[in-house]
Amino acid sequence: MSEKHFTVVVVVLLVLAVTLYLRSESTPQHLPTGSPVDDFGPAPDIAMPIGLNGKKVDLSSLKGNVVLLDFWATWCGPCKMSMPVVESIFQKYGSQNVKVIGLSIDDVGTRREVDSTVKAMGITYPIAMVTDIPDAHEKYSFASIPLLIIIDKKGIIRARITGYDPSTSPAEIVKKLVAEK
8 A cells, every 4th residue: 555545544534533533522411211300319519619709619508409510611612502501591590599500621721711701602600610629520520521410409410411412401401300399
């Protein structure tokens, strides 16, 4: 095989590998069939420094509220597609004991872009940085983003939605959990 053909084959294989990887990273994790909400167990407690002053909010202190955690990053296209959905949930249900917290997984190299991305996307829900939460990766392991974790009023994870799929409706899950006693 000539060097030119070898190079073409390598490039084609690289393109195929990257395509498959990207598709696997953005495939939504659909909820189990049957009930639209499930029980994934108690939500592990984490202390989230939120806002400019970095005031720590313990997840456990939010019991009594439905909580939506949105794991995202500035460089993630599917995250940017899901953020308006999360913002609409925050706007619609924020006055009904629903707490929405964005958890950016941006590292030191892209962290400075978080504020401008939030502003450009019109996001008004609070944002914390995963790098400021030492045990976040240990307690909320994930292979891809966006990841929405929806927690009921009792502190039980009821939904994990991985990836962005416009046919998945986190708002419907939140609505059902708000109605639960």
